[in-house]
Amino acid sequence: MNLRVLHIIDPEGAAGTCALRLLAESCDNLPGTEQEVLLLGPTPVEKQARDAGLSDFARIAPPLKNPALAVPGLRQFLRNNRPFHIIHSWSVPAYTLGALALGTRRRLLTLTMPPADVRSGHWLRMLMEYRPGNVLAVSNTVAAAVRRRGLKEGSVHVLRPGLKFSMLDHSLRSTLRDKWQVNDETRVVALLGEPAGSCDAWLAWRVFAALRVAGNDACFLVPPGARAVREARERARAMGWGHRFLVEEKVKTPWQVLPACDAALFAGDDRVPDDSPPPLLTWNSGTAAARMPGLMPVLWAMACRTPIVAEASYGISEILEHNHSAQLVRPGDIWGLVKALQSVTEDPQSSWEMRDTACSEAFSFFSRRRYCDDLAGVYEQLAEGLPVRVPDLPVTGGVRFASVR
Template structure:
């Protein structure tokens, strides 16, 4: 007789486990979802995750980009793991983890298969690749017993693309991780930390620091961001651009942008083990993406007290209300972005207003403890039969 199924297996990247799900894994392990196990790649983070979160970790050969031989090996690893540990539910997110995790869980007949839809990569693709990615989204939803979109806008956009979203849920006002409001508030009010972080990124006392946290790639609007900050400097603003995140496409950027990235007024900090403290160095946070799901980095900026300038793309418009909790411009428009940054830097009353409104939004909807509680209830209530959408 087979052993009874129990517990939860979470399939993610090791970066997500270490940074995005920091402390949340430990919280989930203290609920009836336990035992909580994880499966991910390992770039050197998993031992820290295991010790800090107190969960069992398993290593996969997981790569972000398509790699058929590696992907088949990863799928076999997942099937063996699920047959060995026999989880009652599997939770998976990110494009690669979603497809491979969903197939493995379906093959192994895991009763509850929860897909977390974080973004739509296909929004910035065309042609055959776009059609292929659209079909993988449809397949992922069919393989899952439950699909959770991290924002209403993301779910609506998927529906506009022709996918049946009648069974796609959004928990609360969106997000499945939230933000540590108390820690971020402490970071934002610590002047000693601010001075140390500004020194770390090479900012002089009289420089305005425009910060970005995310993948350094075209889809994140890096070209427009670099050109916008350069435009600020051309009109006399002593602005420094600080880019925090992994290089995932600098070589594909335009020649003028690649050249500017080597300028003395640009700091490329790379990946940080814990990027939360670097927000203390920022005067404005800018996210000029072409697509998002519901960006946690905006929540981090809000909770730290950093005003936000961003683009009106999917996911961001679910968070930022223009003029109330930040400023929005259309994607791909570096002139409008420069103007919005200039306005935010020069208008103290605007900065004060958006800080206050943004912190209220975090306090009411996105503090991590409340988000974790709502997610845990959803995961526990999820039954093998697909349920109707709830909001």
């Protein structure tokens, strides 16, 4: 009998479209496993799932948008399906739902970003004690953040994600740039991060304004739902630059937008303590250091050969190296971001080596074949009741890819 796996994911919550794309990789490339996908959220999440490459799924709309209140809906779904051997959740809220609705099932939790705050982290620790399971973090940084919350050492593992590189369609460049009404001389910069609510549109506005004042004909794309996006758009319109500071839905699916971009901007600081108070929006100095968004969109920028400018957080420094595969600046240094973007957009030839290096590392260390083979091994270990062991990446990845305990 084939192994049956149920994936539970909330695309509008702690998981995003890149996490959906990663889920689609497992559904497409594990032929010996029967997999069902259950989306948590309103009707729009179905389009989000289709954009990520999923075609066969079910959906539950949790009351009050709280996945924990969807227990009756999940139990009804389970009654209509054959039993599942493994419940694979893709966020802490999704794991909560599975823990409340299901009994002694083998559980797995994939985290593409750390728990949102200290409360979520402690809640995950309590859940793991009540309904034990294994955590698959996409990076050492995420794994370390989870372990700091008190989870058992043997229950947290690092399984680096994989990308389907053929999703990048460079033939769309002209079509997209015509839609944005920009020519070949205009440098398009995409603000990346997942979920969209973790992106800082006000910081992007400040960088954009500095570039425009310096004479750089830049066009910025920010995702809908980014923090302070309305205020940033209003300020851009007031300055007469509204046509160059755009809210673009496709930023949520970076493989659809990056082929038409000249640079990718990633901002966030995971050095902020987990128990620190939430940042406040200050209109004269921008946004205080925010928690690090999920890093999956950065991997797509690497694969697309899009020059990357980012704040040198722990998570980013695990994937990228300054002047080797990206331009990194000290977190909170707005002018550092401006200068780095000027460098990669005004003299693209100078960034060619970095782009080529980033793309080579994406192809070497984030292939979907390696990811799916390792995930299949985890499923087999869980099904047989064995301790989970995830192979380390080859040591040729350098210190950035070494296991950290």
